[in-house]
Amino acid sequence: MTDYSIIIPAHNEEKRIKNTLINYVNFFRNTGKDFEILVVLNGCKDNTISIVKELENKHKEIKHVNFDGAIGKGGALLEGFKLVNGDLVTYTDADGATLPETLFELSKKISDYDGIIGSRWIKGANILKKQPLSRRIASRGFNLLVRIILGLNYKDTQCAAKVFKKNVIDKIKNKVESTNFAIDAVLLYHIKKEGFKIKEEPITWEDKEFSTLRIRKVIPNMFMTLVKTRLKK
Ligand SMILES: Nc1nc2c(ncn2[C@@H]2O[C@H](COP(=O)(O)OP(=O)(O)O)[C@@H](O)[C@H]2O)c(=O)[nH]1
Ligand SMILES: [Mg+2]
Known part of the structure; x- marks a missing residue:
């Protein structure tokens, strides 16, 4: 039995992924939980694959899959969902903006909820380094769109610190199509539609350089x- 599945989508992450994987393995080993880390790669033109393979050979908890197609962050997460077995299915970024202890603490608060999502924009969040101003403005604009178009009442759908019970992911994984950075909002939309209960919790978070996202x-x-998600029956 696997307690935790940690999915990490990654694209051209040679500068950031090594530290993140090592931190996650070391931390989760000390929790005494059974865990797996699945790195889902596609289209890497740098050294990411060999870095991940090397760590996979050293640490039995790390696995990777690699896709040729341009499946995007969303597609990578959807592929990851098909392959993991943990009681709790979690995902985070390769950049290490969310520390493993933060993800673990978040997961401990799940109790009767079906999922728990980290938030940089609610009271109590501890932002060690903020995103650049342009990203913060885009974030608030996107949040407004998510509220208007999808009717979701969260302050931060896009934070890479998400924990769901396995049955939630099993129920929605075949209904979701998004392959881009909107995946987080789309997942939450389908999760809400199924009547699951999600809690938004403040987290500690630190912006990292070399973002892969071009706004x-x-x-x-x-x-x-x-728009497509909302219009689809
Ligand atoms: N597999 C895959 N992962 C991606 C793709 N684009 C971004 N990612 C990953 O998605 C995560 C979020 O990207 P990041 O650069 O941290 O975005 P930011 O935190 O919003 O600035 C990182 O782990 C990226 O490597 C993609 O096309 N394919
Ligand atoms: Mg990130």
Whole structure:
């Protein structure tokens, strides 16, 4: 039995992923929980794959899958959901913005909820380093769109610190299509539609350099994804 599945989507992460994987393995070994870390890669043009393979050979908890197609962050998460077995299915970023202890503490608060999502925008959040101003503005704009288009009442759908019970993921994984950065909001939309209870909790978080997200490029796609998600029966 696996207690925790930790999915990490990764694209050109040679500068950030090694520390993150080592921190996660070391931390979770000390929790005494059974865990697996699944790195879902696609389209890497740098050294990420060999870095991940090397760590996979050293640490039995780390696995990876690699896809040729441009499946995006969303597609990577959806592929990851098909492959994991943990009682709790969690995901985070390769950049290490969410520390393993933060994800673990979050998961401990799940109790009767079906999922628990980390939030940088509710009272009590501890932001060690803020995102650049342009990203913070985009974040609030996107949050407004998520509220208007999807009717979700969360302050931060996009934070890479999510914990769900396995049955939640099993129920929705085949209903979700988004392959881009809007995946978080789309997942939460379907989860709400199924009547699951999700709690938003403040977390400790630190912005990291070398973001893979180019806002001007992705915002139109993310917007269209929200609209399509809402219009689909
Ligand atoms: N597999 C896969 N992962 C991706 C893709 N684009 C972004 N990611 C990963 O998604 C996560 C979020 O990206 P990140 O650069 O941290 O975005 P930010 O935190 O919003 O600035 C990181 O782990 C990225 O490596 C993609 O096209 N495919
Ligand atoms: Mg990130």
